[in-house]
Amino acid sequence: MKVWQKIFSIFVGICMLAVQLPVAAGEGGEPDISAQAAIIIEATTGRVIWEKNADDRLYPASMTKMMTGILALEQMNLRSDITMSSAAAHTESSPLGVLPGERIRTDELLQGMLLESDNGAAVALAEAMAGNVQAFAGIMNGKAAELGMKDTHFVNPNGLTAEGHYSTARDMAKLARYAMQNKEFREIVAQPQRVIRWEAPKNKVFHAHNTNKLLGKYEGMTGIKTGWTQAAGGCLAAGAKRNGVELIVVLMKAPTLDDRFKDAAKLLDYGFEHVKMTKALSRERVSRKVWVTNGQQASANLYPAQDINFPLINGEDKSHYTLTYNVPKVVDAPLKAGTPVGQIVVRYNGQDVEHVDMLAENVNSGFSVGSFLVKIFSWVLKLV
Incomplete structure (x- = not known):
């Protein structure tokens, strides 16, 4: 074989190897994240900046509460009282500790749900809006259809793992963007902490802390909602605003609780590096x-x-x-x-x-x- 033919053969072999080997995450400036699915969008237009498996149907965990929260803000009298049912009070992972028969105002319960990710609070709000969880799930799915969430189906108001309860990073980003356009929702999820007060018993309070660890640590962080179950892994919808650019990232099925925050910071950094705003009007x-x-x-x-x-x-x-x-x-x-x-x-x-x-x-x-x-x-x- 002639020398030039050998060189050509080696060159072809290298090219074939390059095609067969996947590009490692992080190469070429791409964000290197552990989550199975993720997306970055620009908040004012919803345009996608970057995505990874954004249409995979996965468990959304407590990111579900974004839907429960925005529906409560749109449909409920926030100053009305809710009497805690036994079913709501005994829902697993309810750190507020509202007992059956205790009364708490709707806005206080809503704050506790979004900050502490209280599952019982979500059930109580659902019961107050629709009578029962199943009926409320129908309202959730109607709103999801209205928002163009084509790969989402809800069966409960809190995101506890259940058959037929699923969403995607793309759909959760649509929901997060919509919710963050509501001034009251935006103010709630931006709070690092808040004292939750009962109506009866009057002296009962709970010091709620936002589960979003990026608040106060990532520059420009605006919210919004965490999620975690064993089946869902680490989930997070997070927003941030810098120099007129507002971004929302959603990630699903990160391996650990901390990985979701590390991934979100990487995604936001990437987004801010790749988006600039220009004045049009x-x-x-x-x-x-x-x-x-x-x-x-x-x-x-x-x-x-x-x-x-x-x-x-x-x-x-x-x-x-x-x-x-x-x-x-x-x-x-x-x-x-x-x-x-x-x-x-x-x-x-x-x-x-x-x-x-x-x-x-x-x-x-x-x-x-x-x-x-x-x-x-x-x-x-x-x-x-």
């Missing part, structure tokens, strides 16, 4: 005019509820983003200042990624010639 510089009927003026200005920034991943160009103003041509008075009237739709490569409300200035009801003419023209155009 300043709310002070943008307005849209709409015509007004039945008002003391013929037109009103609409303003964006907030600045709009585009997350750019891995140095991409912002030309992939577009803004569309989805606002009516005519509105009826009265309008209170700050009333949402239409939206700005943010799209990335043609896909909706964010909706920002357009807010009205104050418009009083009454009569003006201009407003009357608007009403006439609007009526005529509808007939055409």
Whole structure:
């Protein structure tokens, strides 16, 4: 065999070996994590920055309580009392220690559930909302469908291991992103600790500590929820915000309790290294005019509820983003200042990624010639 043929054969062999051997995790700047599944998303748009087995169906453990918590915030009177049932009180892993017949306010129970990951608290909230756990699971699954969680099915409100109770890192990230858009939820999960107080007996309290060990230790940490069972392994949904960039990471089936926090820190570091924000629209510089009927003026200005920034991943160009103003041509008075009237739709490569409300200035009801003419023209155009 000629020399050049030998060299070529060696080169081909090396190439084949390179194809056959998997690239070790961590090479090429990829995050080196122990969790079986994980995902990093940008919080304002939900765009995926990095993922690993993000569609594997796994046990979500107590990350389930994000769903129970957001439903409680949306559906319950937080100042109402809950009397602890025997079933709720005797649920395993309930560190608050609420006994059967004791009364505790809904917001206190909710805080204890999200901070201490109390399983009995989740059952009590479920019973208060739906009568029983099974009925509440139906509400959870309806909300999951609404959020586009296509690979999720809940059978209980706390995440204790059960057949048919599963989710994915991608779906849990959708849930975490949605929950963190709720101001009250966001405030609860950001607390390192809180004193939980009973209504009866009046003197009973519990000093709850957030199970998220990254709070106060990872720069910019905003929350959100831990999870652990023997079957699920270490689970964690965690959020952080730095320099205008907000990220959410979800990881599932880490080998140990501590591994989930180490993995989350690596994932957040990776995300912050690969995402930059660029300003697209300043709310002070943008307005849209709409015509007004039945008002003391013929037109009103609409303003964006907030600045709009585009997350750019891995140095991409912002030309992939577009803004569309989805606002009516005519509105009826009265309008209170700050009333949402239409939206700005943010799209990335043609896909909706964010909706920002357009807010009205104050418009009083009454009569003006201009407003009357608007009403006439609007009526005529509808007939055409």
